[in-house]
Amino acid sequence: MLAVEDLKIRIGNIDLLRGLSFTLGRGETLALVGESGSGKSLTALAIMGLLPPAMQVHGAIRLDGRDLLALDEPAYCALRGRKIAMVFQEPMTALNPVMNVGAQIAEVLIQHGLLDRQAALAEAARLLDRVGIADAATRLGSFPHELSGGQRQRVIIAMAIACQPTLLIADEPTSALDATVQVEIIELLAQIRAESGMGMLFITHDLGVVNRIADRVLVLYGGMAMEEGDAQDVIAAPRHPYTHGLIAAIPRGNARTRPLNPIPGQVPGAGRFPPGCAFFSRCPRATDLCRNVLPPLSEDGHRAWCHHVGRKWA
């Protein structure tokens, strides 16, 4: 359904995304995992056609065979919200503060010419009920500030699924929420994905969330793919030193009994990555080869881009 092929994003002469390829099938959830600067949110914006004009984009993004990068703005507008919808991290800023939530959900359906106003409002009530907002018919008249963070995110999800899109992009949808609410939203997204059959691109920095929601995972670092495969496999047996380091950096227990081994150093600024592997400067196994030569793809159960994947990470 979605195929991203050799996607490159540059600003001036700085590479932000250095050739990313992946596919996403109907009914599938792919998690894009990475830290700040990894390019995960840029990828989402590129698919939505929302990159700033100063950025140059190369490659192809195909949705059901159609190359999105070739679309003009009116064609993109017809697609956004209709075929591709997005859920953002911060529900308060994604909602219009002076419009009640019923009108905001209905607006999507009216804009895309799917329903008239009255039918759209009825559908909005059904959607609110579907995303787990109690007393949905009354809640149509609520304003965003009257809702809790979790409820606002439910409203955003209702708006996103209103037109039954084929692709839902969720960019850190639970990162701003309390842990207990996070669990509920993850479960809601998983249910909706299952019953609608849409594909979901789930962007997060949190491997714990990946484990709960994703079928497959693609780990990014410095604008490059590090590792890709079945989510459970990758987390249970990472093959790339970066993925290994990320997992080892998650606290599990007390420092006295289970001390953490952090990844040393820090992410280099944009444009300061070596020509070879982006993870070179922080990798425990890095050699000159890694600095200078792009790592080849190694496929063994799942895919990893590393010169040294064969070695054990003790």
Added chain:
Amino acid sequence: MIHPLAASGLVRRYSLPRQGLLGRRDVLSAVRGVSLLLEEDKVLGIVGESGSGKSTLARMLVGLEKPDEGEVALFGTPISGLSEADMRPLRRHVQMIFQDPFSSLDPRMRIGESVAEPLDIAEPRLSAAARHARIAAMLGRVGFDESVMTRFPHQFSGGQRQRIAIARALITHPKLIVADEPVSALDVSIQAQILNLLLDLKAEFGLSMVLISHDLAVIRYMSDRVAVMREGVLVEENETEALFAAPREDYTRRLIAASAFSNEIGAV
């Protein structure tokens, strides 16, 4: 035994804006009767979700905010009646680390001056050479060389800034640190670095620490004791591993289940 920090019956109320011109003012009780005791050389973790009152509590513990009721004692001295002058000698032994390393450093102040500021207040008669040596040594301890002293905060990443904020907090050799969400704004791989740095410095400087976080995994990693805060009160408190092994409150169990998210990822 003198505790670095003891709080009893802390209450903090905020009055909300009037509902209309002649309307009533509603009162929000952010903290509703919190008592706690921090033992020397220990880390007390306070975990709570948004709106639980944990940041208000943190500010009261270091004297940045006055409680409406209750008393905070630092190293055995109750602080409520103290004048600003009497408070000053205590204050150098108590420092706070905040969540956002972007707003806790003055953007127009060079790193060296930011780090030196608390030192200049605590030890104004320090010679220039001794002052420089102290700053350089402290920056060295958090992983920087002297050359960063002349640079500005915007030249550093979030994790680096948090290390600078930690150097600033520790330059006066305090005995008590209150850290409010010190790693929440940082990437996972940087979080672990900062947590380990805090533990190393705690051992080296003989610090006692109150750590406040919404992240139960972070709290468990760092703390000797854990207190769970909800809607302004501590609902459960225990030794860390005892709390995780046998939570008594339903709310604690739910928090643990929610953070089991990351626990499901097996040991690598």
